[in-house]
Amino acid sequence: MAVHKEDTSHCYVQFGRMALPNQYFAGRVGSRFIIALRDEHKILGVRCDKCKKVFVPPREYCERCMSRLDDNWVELSNEGVITNFTIVRYNDKHLPRKAPYVLALIKLDGADTPFAHIVEGIDPSKVTVGMRVKAVFAKETTNTILDIDHFEPL
């Protein structure tokens, strides 16, 4: 295709703000996880006995062996280890914090899969893989994983 400079005089641009209030059901498994987190400050996982793995976030079936898992809940520790992290250095409206902040994968004691969360209470440049952290629960609920406000070093 020929590449050429376009004449952009008399061009009009409309600005939009797409928004649609909506609802999501967390599912029965998700509901139990969220309610335990919100009301009891307990972090729950599900265990696959066949794969010998504890998953968090919980899910109804194991995707590896297709076993049903929702009758096999385990309570996890509020403490765990950072398995991976990045320092987010850009700001954006979907981000939960102002940059710079630490986004980490955290494996709780008793779980086999890490999950993503924020680490605070430490200079971001001091964060390392292997660092032990504990959950700090939010004062106000959002009925999401942000009912854990963040993790901080032990």
Next chain:
Amino acid sequence: MKRVAICAVAQHKNESDIWYKRFQGMLLDILEEIQTKTGMDFSEQRGVRSVVSCSDDVFDARTISDNGVTDVLGAHYREEEKIAQEGLNAVGYAMSIILSGHEDLVYLAGHCKESQPESRNMCTNLGYDPFYGRPIGLDFTNVAALQAREYMHKSGIGDEHLADVVVRARQWASRNPYANATELVEKGEVMASPMLCDPIRRLHAYPVSDGAVGMLLASEERAREFTDTPVWITGFANCMDSYFLGDRDLSSNFALKKAAANAFRRAGIKDPKKAIDLVEIMDAYAYQQPMWLEGLGLCDEGQGARFIEENGPATYNVNLSGGMLAGNPIMLGGLYRAAEAVLQLKREAGEHQAADVKRALAHGTTGGAGQFHTVLVLEI
């Protein structure tokens, strides 16, 4: 086995903000170019009766995004189906329509303007669930950064290697009239560019890009009506990894290895190092170039650093277009790769034409940190 050809491709030039042109207008230019190149029309008897489109509702800020473009795809009064996936999968879908025997000619076109939303990261954040991922602010940039850390550790890749990848990408992009980021950069400039999301620097990330791509696919019986140089699809496959980040081994290339193995088996390829003359891979971030090459088996497992030091990218004709690092919209990263691979096989790649290309590979990926990969093998 029936064969399917790509007869012609058309690419819109990638730019960071084509605000003065609707994506409909971009698609019309693409359609007219394909018609000029092939003589294809939309007549009931011999013309295109089946159209495959590729676009995304969130980037287009509407639902049923194909509905806004069907006229400029020639899709009124005939069959039209939309792929809301990275565009390389639209090639596989168009191929399947022809292999089914239902149609012998398919026009395919994809569009995406990353400049339309205020932020592409806000769009990819919507790819995460509303309970565990979205509230934490996961997007394709910060998730890639997690993968980058793990992969770089595994393969010995450092900041210098990533700078080499970016410098080379710009050198090739400067020869590609459709590329977005074509300014040459020095190694030191890349290494001094600010951190975006450690260890990813700003110059390690592809620029925000708008673009569109079209292709005409035909059955073996009809391909030569439209071109003297048909390019044959000999292998296509994709694979999806687990959804939750923590369920995945982020540096294992699990999905890419499976997709590649299936595509190679279908193409009769035993050793990709010997069989592939040119590779176009979707490297949205610099670390992904060596990582995906490991997944494809062109670079040995865990040897990404040495591969770059020993000029592996030059040896295997990797991304002579400049690659995704030079800028394509995320929805079309793999579709642009396929278009470039086709140009190379047809010997129409101009200033970035490689010598003796008989078999080429195009790669696409989507889902944060390469959750999903697609591999296409093309031959003349």
